[in-house]
Amino acid sequence: MNESVLSTRNLITGYQDKGVPPKVVGKYGELHLRRGEFNVLIGVNGVGKSTLLKTLSGEIAPLEGEVSINNKILNALNNTQRSLLISFVFSNTNIVGKLTAFETVLMGRYPYVNWWGKLKQDDHEIALSALKDVGADHLKDRYINTLSDGERQKVMIARAIAQNTDVIFLDEPSAHLDLINRIEIFQLLKSIARKKQKAILLSTHEIEMSLQVADNLWILYGNEVKIGSPSAIVSSDFINQTFSSPSIAFNAKSGVFNFCAPESLFSFKISFSEEVQHYKGAIDPIVYLEWECKKLISEGAYQDENPQFSICLTLLGDEGALVWEVKFDGRTYTYDLSKCNLFSELLKLYQAE
Numbered sequence: 001m002n003e004s005v006l007s008t009r010n011l012i013t014g015y016q017d018k019g020v021p022p023k024v025v026g027k028y029g030e031l032h033l034r035r036g037e038f039n040v041l042i043g044v045n046g047v048g049k050s051t052l053l054k055t056l057s058g059e060i061a062p063l064e065g066e067v068s069i070n071n072k073i074l075n076a077l078n079n080t081q082r083s084l085l086i087s088f089v090f091s092n093t094n095i096v097g098k099l100t101a102f103e104t105v106l107m108g109r110y111p112y113v114n115w116w117g118k119l120k121q122d123d124h125e126i127a128l129s130a131l132k133d134v135g136a137d138h139l140k141d142r143y144i145n146t147l148s149d150g151e152r153q154k155v156m157i158a159r160a161i162a163q164n165t166d167v168i169f170l171d172e173p174s175a176h177l178d179l180i181n182r183i184e185i186f187q188l189l190k191s192i193a194r195k196k197q198k199a200i201l202l203s204t205h206e207i208e209m210s211l212q213v214a215d216n217l218w219i220l221y222g223n224e225v226k227i228g229s230p231s232a233i234v235s236s237d238f239i240n241q242t243f244s245s246p247s248i249a250f251n252a253k254s255g256v257f258n259f260c261a262p263e264s265l266f267s268f269k270i271s272f273s274e275e276v277q278h279y280k281g282a283i284d285p286i287v288y289l290e291w292e293c294k295k296l297i298s299e300g301a302y303q304d305e306n307p308q309f310s311i312c313l314t315l316l317g318d319e320g321a322l323v324w325e326v327k328f329d330g331r332t333y334t335y336d337l338s339k340c341n342l343f344s345e346l347l348k349l350y351q352a353e
């Protein structure tokens, strides 16, 4: 097991405002963040992800218990001492003032400046190397407020790298990013954890991506936490128990969430004929069938061994056009795949019955 750099003891997170009883958010006991590991924190809105990150980073004090980094109790440290141990990247990075990307990354070096407050040549080299690490050195002279969300987020990660702390926290860093940028950020962070032996904890709502990339998932539920590898978590059905609702269900085999319809309509069985396997055309018929099946389920149809509808994807005659052959109520109907909405056609037959 990798070396633990952050640990907690009897940790209870929450808020203590004057004149009101304390508000407990989470009772997490003993937690560990280990060197070289990319950990992802997930949980429904309001369950306490930001509160936990703020507590682990020393921004707010625990209601009970303590957080230690490298055996130093966090709340006994001043801001500068903390910033030598922890860096934090937020989702909404509003940098005030007019700074270039390079100057922003350079800010990560301020915990190291001497008492004249002067940065050295080394600091400049470290900042440039951090920008290269995230593939953003070409942006170095651009003003931070002119960058896209994805570019800016890479610069903020570079700043955390330049700060060179053992622990890096990120609160929903991919919240405003498109799919490609989200994937890039996740992979980048994982490689930073590995290559630079950092302990990383990132909060996100990207469950499917976390399952593929994270070393460990920290799932908050109620006021508890469950921690485990993606394979251990998925195989225990925990994702389904925590995140499913009447309108969505997690498929542990495919690792994706599927939509469920509010009511059940008819039952169906779907298949393809032998010759479809060898079909060479613009679409992949087997993939087409898979997605048509998902669509039927999202509309309220359900798969059954004794179905009302038997649907077969096949090729029609010599022309070789793909068709749906539908058996329903003792009759067979044929629909041109490229010209019909299968669900609407089935619904018409079902309602006319």
Ligand SMILES: Nc1ncnc2c1ncn2[C@@H]1O[C@H](COP(=O)(O)OP(=O)(O)OP(=O)(O)O)[C@@H](O)[C@H]1O
Pocket (backbone or CB within 6 Å): 015, 023, 025, 043, 044, 045, 046, 047, 048, 049, 050, 051, 052
């Ligand atoms: N300053 C505060 N004082 C009192 N309660 C707070 C404060 N900040 C947050 N809370 C409450 O603490 C609970 C956890 O909030 P938190 O922001 O940690 O959740 P979250 O999991 O990060 O949510 P989201 O996914 O919506 O960002 C919520 O009930 C919230 O209303």
